[in-house]
Amino acid sequence: MSTKTAIITGGSRGLGRDMALNLAQHGIDIIFSYHSNITKANELIDEIKITGQDAKAFQFDANDFKSGQIFIENATAYLKEKHGNSNFDFLINNAGTGTFNFIADTKEAQFNEMMNVHLKSVYFLTQRALPYINDGGRIINISSGLARFSLPGMSSYAIMKGGVEVFTRYLAKELGSRKITANTVAPGAIATDFAGGSNKNEEKAKLIASITALGRVGEAEDIGGVIAFLCSDKASWVNGQRIEVSGGMLV
Numbered sequence: 536m537s538t539k540t541a542i543i544t545g546g547s548r549g550l551g552r553d554m555a556l557n558l559a560q561h562g563i564d565i566i567f568s569y570h571s572n573i574t575k576a577n578e579l580i581d582e583i584k585i586t587g588q589d590a591k592a593f594q595f596d597a598n599d600f601k602s603g604q605i606f607i608e609n610a611t612a613y614l615k616e617k618h619g620n621s622n623f624d625f626l627i628n629n630a631g632t633g634t635f636n637f638i639a640d641t642k643e644a645q646f647n648e649m650m651n652v653h654l655k656s657v658y659f660l661t662q663r664a665l666p667y668i669n670d671g672g673r674i675i676n677i678s679s680g681l682a683r684f685s686l687p688g689m690s691s692y693a694i695m696k697g698g699v700e701v702f703t704r705y706l707a708k709e710l711g712s713r714k715i716t717a718n719t720v721a722p723g724a725i726a727t728d729f730a731g732g733s734n735k736n737e738e739k740a741k742l743i744a745s746i747t748a749l750g751r752v753g754e755a756e757d758i759g760g761v762i763a764f765l766c767s768d769k770a771s772w773v774n775g776q777r778i779e780v781s782g783g784m785l786v
Contacts (some may be wrong), residue, residue, distance in 0.1 A: 537590075538562065538563070538588075539562075539563050539564070539624040539625065539766075539768065540563065540564040540565070540566060540614065540623040540624055540625070540648070541555075541558050541563050541564070541565055541566070541623070541624065541625035541626075541627060542566045542567070542607075542610055542623055542625070542626050542627070542664070543549050543555055543558075543567040543627045543629055544567070544568045544595060544597065544606070544627070544628055544629050544630035545567075545568060545569075545570070545595075545629045545630030545631060545692065545733060546565070546567025546568060546569070546576075546579065546592070546598070546629065547567065547568075547569035547570075547572060547575045547576040547579055547592065548575050548579075548727075548760070549627045549727035549755055550574070550577055550629060550677070550722065550727060550755050550758050551567065551627075551630070552575075552755065553588055553755040553756055553758060553759035554627060554758065554759045554762045554763075555567055555590075555759075555767045556579075556582060556583065556586075556623070556759065557759035557760055557762060557763040558762065558763055558766060559588040559590070560586055560690045560700075560760075560763075561585045561763050561766070561767070563581050563588065563624075563625070563766065564588050564589040564590070564773070565588060565589070565590045565591075566590075566591050566592070566593070566605055566610045566613065566614075566623070566763070567579070567590070567591075568592065568593055568594065568595035569592050569593075569594060569595070569598065570594070570595065570596060570597075570630070571594075572688065573592075573594075574718050576592040577592070579592070580592060582586050583598050589617070591610075591613055592782070593606050593609040593610060593613075594606070595630065597630045597631065597632075597651065597652040597653075597656040597779065598648055598651045598652050598656070599651075600651070600655065600656070601658060603659060603660035603663065604659070604660070606660065606661050607660060607663040607664050607667070608663075609615075610623070611623075612676060613669050614667075614733060619769075622665050622666060622667050622668070622669045623669065623672070624668070624669050624671075624672045624673065624766075625672060625673045625674075625675070625676070625766045626661065626664050626672070626673070626674045627674075627675045627676075627762060628654070628657045628660065628661065628674075628675070628676045628677060628699075629677045630656070631652055631653050631677070632648075632652055632725060633689075633692055634648070634649055634691060634692055635688045635689065636690075636691065637687060637690075638690050639737045641690070641691055645691060646719065649691040649692050649694075649695050650691075650695055652695075652699025653695035653696060653698075654695040654698045654699060654702075655693065655697055655701065655748065657676060657702065658702060659724045661674065661702075661706070665710075668713075668715060670713045670714055670715065671713075671714045671715065672715045673715065673716050673717075673718075673765060673766050673770075674703075674706055674710075674715065674716070674717040674718075675717075675718055675719070675720055675762060675765050676699050676700075676702065676703045676717070676719050676720075677699075677719070677720055677721075677722070678696040678697075678700050678703075678716075678720065678721040678753070678777065679692070679693065679696040679717045679721055679722060679733055680721055680722065680723040680724070680781045680785070681693040681696060681778055682696040682697045682699075682700055682721060682777075682783055683721070683736070683779065683785075684784070684785045696721075697758055700719050700721075700777055703717050703718065703719045703775070703777075704717075704775050707774045707775030708775070711774070715757065715775065716733070716744075716765075716774040716775075717774065717775065718765055718773055718774065718777075718778060719778065720761055720762065720765070720778050720780060721777055721778065721779040721780065721781070722753060722756065722757075722779075722780050722781065723743075723747065723753050723779070723781025723782060723784040724747075724752055724753060724760050724781070724784065725752070725753040725754065725755060725757070725758065725778065726740065726744045726752045726753065726754055726755075727755055737750065740752045740756050743784070745766045746785050747764060747781065747784045747785075747786060748782060748784075749782035749783055750782075751782065753780070757780060757782070758780055761778065761780050765778075
């Protein structure tokens, strides 16, 4: 049986890093993107190789349309050189950044950045990747609990995540003939360095815990296993779904 390959955007740290390690531990080779921190990318490559899986990283700026096209070209060229075949099995659209602005204060440039990073790049990077995803493969798009519940200051970010959820359902519909599934994973509040690491703040962490059924802030490790499940044979009948992984936040 040939080894399967996952491509993860924003894989060098935070949620993406844990996704990459989880998948590698399940025998999957990893290609991931990093934005600027090549040191963190190389550290993850070394960790993945310890598991016995192959790993490669390429730079990607989700705010730049051309960068996404180049990232897929680089990834598929690498696969062609290494295996003689440009195809891969799993695409996880995870790269992103946050912003905090009330609607009354949001500038057009801030809105456009959220649109470019969280919606436009996901749409067109996926489009570029479609010819290379093996039939029977999986697409997983990362959304947010904020597409279900509303917290002031997060409107432009949440709007784009809502768009990603709609996009995912259309992918499921249009790719069904190729037996490619598409699902959305929507994390709740996670204690990573995302958006300046605000969820690590002790006062905010207590607030999050108070509105979460399981009584704590999420950790990156809470998400990676769900991604690994969706890439497994056990999830082959899960399609077009939004799976929130938030510990019961604001239920």
